[in-house]
Every structure is written in structure tokens, then in C-alpha cells.
Amino acid sequence: MKFKYLTLLSLIFVQLIGCKGLPEYLFLPQSMKLDLTPFLFRVYTPAELATLSNSDFNLNESGLITGTKLSRYLSNWANNRPAGVYGNLVLFQIQTNGTSGRYVFFDGKQTFSYPIANLPDLLTETRDDGVLSVDNLVPKGKKISDFFSIYGIDPAIDYVVFAQDASSLANLTSATFAYYSLLYWGFPKERLAVLNGSIADLTTANTLFTTPSYTYTNSNRAGSTKTLFRDHTVLQLTIGDLIHAIKNGNTIFEEVDPIPTEGFYIIDGRPNASYTGTTNSTASGSKYGNCTTKINSTFVTNTCVVTFEGRIKSASNLVPTDLYDGTTFQFKSFSQLQTYLNNTGYPSGKQIYVYGEDATKGSLVWFILHQVLGKPTRLYEGGWKQYGALGLRTPSSGSSPSAISQPASYWRTDIVSLSENNTANADANVPNYQLDVSRQFVKNSNKLRSEDKTFLRGSSSGAAASSGGGAPTGGGGNACGG
Template identity: 25%
Template sequence: MNKSTRLFNYRQPGRFFGTLLLAAAALLTGGCGGGEDTTTGYVSSPGFEPVAIKVNSASEITQISAANYDNNVNGLITGATLQNWIDDWQNNRPAGITGRLIILQINNGPAGTQYITPKPDQGVLTYSIISDTGPNSRLVMSRSNGVTTTRAMVLDGASMDRFLREYGINPRQDMIVFAMGTGGAFANMQMGRGWYLFRYWGVEATHLAVLNGGASNAAVMNQTYLSDTVNCDENVDAGCLPNSGWISVKNLPDDNTILQATLEDVMDVVDGRTNAFIWDARSANEYAAIQNVKQDGSGNNTTYLGIDFRNGGSKQGHPLGAVNLSFQNLLITSDGSFRYKDKTTIQAYLDGQQVDGAEFLYYDAGAVIPVGPGNAYQSGQTIITYCETTYRAMITGIASAVILGLPVRFYDGAMVEWNTLASIQDQNSQFILPADSPWRTDTVARSVFTYNTQTAIAPRQIDDPYAVHANKIILADKAYKRGETPAGGGSGGGGVLLPPNPCGG
């Protein structure tokens, strides 16, 4: 069997279930694998006394949804709640909110009803933001973790401050709602990226919400609340942005950087140094490394077609010990609304039950097998969720952290990063990593994987194959919040040159 098509399967069921069923304590509050800045520090706002920074654990960041989503006033809200706010914001706004209602649309609705109609004179503002993965994205940028540069990572502090400034957002007073004009899987993922971004940088849960479903769907909102009126659609003309913000993430006392699980954090789990429930939000075939694998008459994998590796990766597969349930199972798609399923159904999945023909799977001896009732998430565990670029994983993350109230961390580098780190030659005959790099993931001790064919492997930007740690982003962001010089940043777009990924990662 040719090396480029060989399917590695070294799963040991006993070891897997020993890891899976062990109830895990939440990962360390610093949570970045060592070398991190765990000092508290202070933040201040003009006219206020300095406030000590609170470094939160994953458990402290979660919020529990009401069983009836209509009863939520932050987190996952319904169209009925948003309409009630729009009707009379000054009198109907949630307790503790003293500012405006700022609606940030991820995409637009049909012509004539593109936007949720603002009422500027009553403090209700609507904007349509640039939410793609390009260089002007308001949600993501390319950044280096110290080992490699990866696309579609959380914004750095300066970029987040620019977002707040240009949109005139005061996260200490305003209610910020991310919304879809038109429901869709990718748009829902983008809303999740917005929630993750704002929570990561310290915006309180009580000031942040995502709309459950696309606004242009009658099951979500009364269509009379939609029109072609908007405060600013920067996709058309960024010149209409207010550019009046004065609050910085340096003024927000919550340090929620634990939300991001680094490459090093995932390796700590895979290598057995810590424990977590690792949730792969992709398809079962991507998870099992058998996308488009041809089979002979006996059902044996024989030849990999080499055409479906996302982003020109060196391999496909998953970190050892991860389990799989596709994000699609958490959404209502039949009516085009792309709302989340009810809380009871989502909990049933986490309990290992089969719902609507789907359930958590684990990999064993070349097959994906149901984990079974009681053998999925265990009480006390921290969830680390990922997909290709942690877009699909935003659905699983919102379901877990915002609906069920479970401690969640996002492996932001995801499989585009994990599947980069191999000692294999790319299409230019350059080895991506040296054979002795400690960051290799193409080992049977760390991954179940299939190598890509060399001609299909895109070059990668490796910054330091022998870096001591892979938490440069976390350290930089902690430093920025504390007013120190960041140790590392990023760049809008750019970074690793990868083909477009219309599926959202």
C-alpha cells in the first residue's frame, strides 16, 4: 500500500473508553499548556476606578437557557423577544441594560426586507457587517500560535477595538444581538463566531445574544419588522459607520481567553496529561478519514481519491479520543429557519441517545460505532469542540455553552491546523515539519488519519517547528487586555494561503 493512501487505524477501544468515561475536571483556568501569564492585572474606564481583571474558567463563562427559548433575554433569544424590544426598547429592555439595542446582521434577507428595521430615535440600531473570512472580516483573522500561522482565528485586541470603535459599540451598556437576515448553516456559524469573539474579549453574557433562526423566515419573526432600511451596511458602503466608540477591551474586566483551546491544550488531552470531551462537529466520513475512499468488494479501503481534503491539508482524520456528532443534527432545517432544536433534544444527544437517527459516534478498528446511552458527555467534563476551521463547531459550542450551560472551549485552530502539522512533503516537495518536531500530529499516538497525495498538499506557513509552547495568541491577548505590548498578533486574512471553504469549516 502506497504511503500516501494508507489509512492508519490504531484505536484501542479499552484506552478510548477509559478516557471517555472518566469524569473530567474543568481544564486549568489559564488553560494554555504552560508558560502563560496568569497574573490578574487591572482594567479601567474613563471616569471609573481601576477594576481587577477576573480570569474566568470555562464553567464561569457558560449560561443556561430556559427550556422555552422565548423566556431568554440574552444568549439564545427568539424573534418574539427581539420584536418586544424593538416595540419599546426603553421600557422593555432587559434589567441592567442602560444603552442601546445594536443588531449586527451576519447576512441580509430578500430584497425589500433585507434588514431588521432600526428605530434610531428610540435607541434601536441595525448594521450589516462584513462576516466572511476575507481580509476585512469583522470576525476572524490569520494568526500565529508560535508554531504555525492559521486562518480564521479569533480577532486580536487591536482588531476587536477597531470593531467596537467603528460601530460605536459600548459593551458595558449596550445589548448586542447577532442575527441572520436569511437563515442558513454557514450564517448560523457566523453568528456563533460573533458570540465567541465578544465573549472571548470579555463582553458579559447579559449584554450579548444571538437570534434563533433567520429573520426573513416567518417562523422566526413577523415580516413587518423587516424593510430595506438600515443604519449602515458596510458591505455596500463602510463610510456610513458612526466611528464613535470609545470603549476598549482593555476596559472590560473579564478575561475569557480560556474559551480558546490551543493546539497545545488538545495535545495535552490526546497525550493523556488532561481530560476533556473532544467533540468533532464534522461529518462522520471526515471524522473517520474515509471521505471518498474507494472500497473493494470486501469493503476494504483501497484508494483515496485525493480530491476532498479540505484546504489542501496533509491528511484527514481526527485527534485520538475525539467523538463525532455532526453540527447539522442540532438545527431545524426543514422549514429553512435554521433554528436550534429544543433543549431537551440537544441534551438527549449529549446523553448518548439516538435522536432523529443520529447519535455520538466513536472510531474503532476502521468503523464508527455509537457510544451508546450514558457513554457520551460525562458530568464535570469540559467540552473541546472543533471542525475544520471552527465554524461548524460554533453550532455545537452554542448548543453546549449557551443552551445547556456546559463548560466549552473552542479549538480555534481546528483541523486546518491539526492536519497541517505533519512530516510530509507538500506539492513543492518541501517537508511541512521536520521529523523530530514535537508538534507533529501525524503519529498513531495522536491521530487516526489518512495522508493526502503529495500533489494535493498545499504549502503551509511554519513559524517555529521547535517552539516551546503553542499559546502565543493567548499570551498576546492577555497582554493586550492588560495594556502590555502583545507578544504576537495576526493579520487580517492572508496568512496561510488556502482555497475558499464555502462549507464554513
């Protein structure tokens, strides 16, 4: 037994010293059908996953890229692709608000493009963190694997770009959240990008070569995040992590991350009216989109809102509309973005906890902080949709109860130690999502990350699925790192 173990370690060592520059699918243990997950799995930190952009976005090879760079890639991917990338280029033209009628030119051999109108359906999911179910969070591993299979993506070697088809905030936030979702599931940051600007505008500016027609082509192959041996789940900040930090570690919560040794800094990435509590926020959960469907049918208001408005304790405001041009929806210059962050009072070096109204909207500010300015940043996906829902309300007869009914609930957030500028919303606009008493005193909000870690560490045998013949299925993590 000892001899076999030493032999295994020797094989790994030989691979490590000689694998520089090799594609990830040539990783020796994978080719030998050895399951080395316990030995090779690497857990990344927010700092390791951060990307510091060049001050000139044209020089970026991943993260935030320009139309000039994308055009160069598409013109000759084999010769112009970034160092260390060995697979295909896969581009998604996000069409949340209709189509521009222009499509990037791709060869259908090494470059592929997909117009996609339902990206949120494919890359978000309603999930329960153990406290409160929230919609539009990062999806489960099965959904991500299905996404790779549908569009022929091998995460071990391919390069993925998310781009607005036409310029709109919905398309932009869909792009940043899709980027976040793939990065969360282990996709290397060196092979992920968001296009700065829309396909339509860059076509008009003669930056991209596009056509008015589209022909579907698929690479007919796919891989699985399980074969990457990477754990990026630290990007997600749970409500338990957040409250534990705000209370300086004085909680009885289970499975919460320790407070960073460098300290933390909370950024509210919502418009100023939301930050100051002077506008209503959407209620948590898609079933609360219309308050006529509330359990108590006497309430006919058509807008459901959270229990109270305000902001998380000690949060500073980074207004999202300051970060991009309101017409082209291109991000502003690197120096401007850095100035906006500095204006929040951010002390350099601290880990940033950022949130928006929801995960998708919050991802835009997260992307700038983490993947452009290079700051160690975690996204509280639940956002104000969850945090603002966990307020106490003692309803009168026939009124709608709030999520929290027990004043001493561990998850009650409308108290001065956890939130500021608290303003209760009208009872008629708050939906019936009262939590069971057991949930109000549960000690763990880490259900999502636990599920995802289990999925990642599951058996990798057969994980690389092929939806067609011919092309390699990838597989294999990169023992050389990256």
C-alpha cells in the same frame, strides 16, 4: 504611602457595597481616573462563562433568543430590556449570501441595526500561534476595538444581537463565531445574543416587524474591552493545551493549561464523513485556497488539502447538521439538543474540548454546548485545518513537502497516540507550508493568548474612543461582577 493604599482600598470597598444595580460606566475608580487593572482584573473559567438556556427559548433574555423576544425588545427597549442592561441594543443582520430585502425597524436612538455582508472580514484574522499560522481565527484586540468604533458599540453597557438576514449555514456560523469573538474579548454573556431563525423567515411568520428600506444611523460612540477588566481568553484551547491533555500531561510544553481536575472530553463537531476520514479537509491558510499557486508549479490540482485525514484521539462525534433545521436554520429544541449531546456518551461534569474543520464552523457546535446546554466548553480554533496539517510526509524528488519534516517533531499529529483513522492525502493536493525546524521543536503554542492578555492588561487610559460627539463613551469595568 501606606495611608494612600488604605484610602484606595476604602474607596473600592465603598463602591463594591453600593454599586448593585448601577451601570458599569458609573464605576467610581474609572470616574476618578484611577488605573486599578492589577486589582480588578478577573480571569473567568469556562464554567463561569457558560449559559444554560431555558427549555423554552422564548424565556431567554440573552444567549439564544427568539424572534418573539427580539420583537419585544425592539418595540420598547427602554422598558423591555433585560435587567442590568443600561445601554443600546445593536443588531447585526448578517448577509453572507445576499440580502433578503427586509430590515428590522429600529429607532436610531436606543436601538440600532446594521446589515453587514463582510462580518468575517471584520471579526476574523489570520494569526500565528507560534507553531503554524491559521486563517479565520478570533481577531486581535485592535480589530475588535475598531469594530466597536465603526458601529458605535460601548461594550461596558450595550447589548448586541447577531442574526441571519436570510436563512443559510454561512450566516448562522458567522453569527455564532461573532458571538464567540466578542465573548472571548470580555463582552459579558448577559448582553450577547444570537437570534434563532432569520430576519426573512421571522418576517414571513409575522414574528418581526420589518421594512423594505434601510437608513443608516450610528450612535457615534464606542468603548474598549480594556475597560471591562475581564479575561475570557480561557475559551480558546491551544494545540499545546490539547496535546498536553491527550498525553495526560506528559509533555515538555510551556505555558499550557493544567488538565481539568474534573477531566476532559473531546468532541469533533464536523460531519461524519470528516470524522471518519473519508472526505478531504481544507488546508490551513487562505493562501492555500488554490494549489496552482504552490511553490512547485507542476502541480495543477485546484484544491489544497491538509496532510492527512482522520480525527483527534478519543474524540466523539457531534454532527452539526443534527443541531439545526436544514431549511430554516433554526436550532432544534432544547431537549433534542440535549439528547444529541447525551448520544455522544458525554459524562456529565467534564470539561469539553470541541473543534470543527475551522474556528467558524466549530463555533456552531461550541455555541450549542456552551451557550445553550451550559457545559464548560473550550473551542480549539485551529480545528482540523491546523491539526491535520501537522502530519509527516517524506516527499520524493519534486513532490510537495508537508508542514512536518522531522519524525520527532513535538507537533507531529499523525501518530496513533494523537489521532485516529489516519489517511494520507494525495501529495499533489498538499501545499508547501513546511515549517522551519526550529518551529517543529518550539515548546510553546500560546502566542495568541499571550498577545491578547497583554492587550487586555495594557494601559486603559484613552482606551474609550469616541467617533462623534454627544453620547457618553462608557468606560469602566463593573466591580460588582457580571
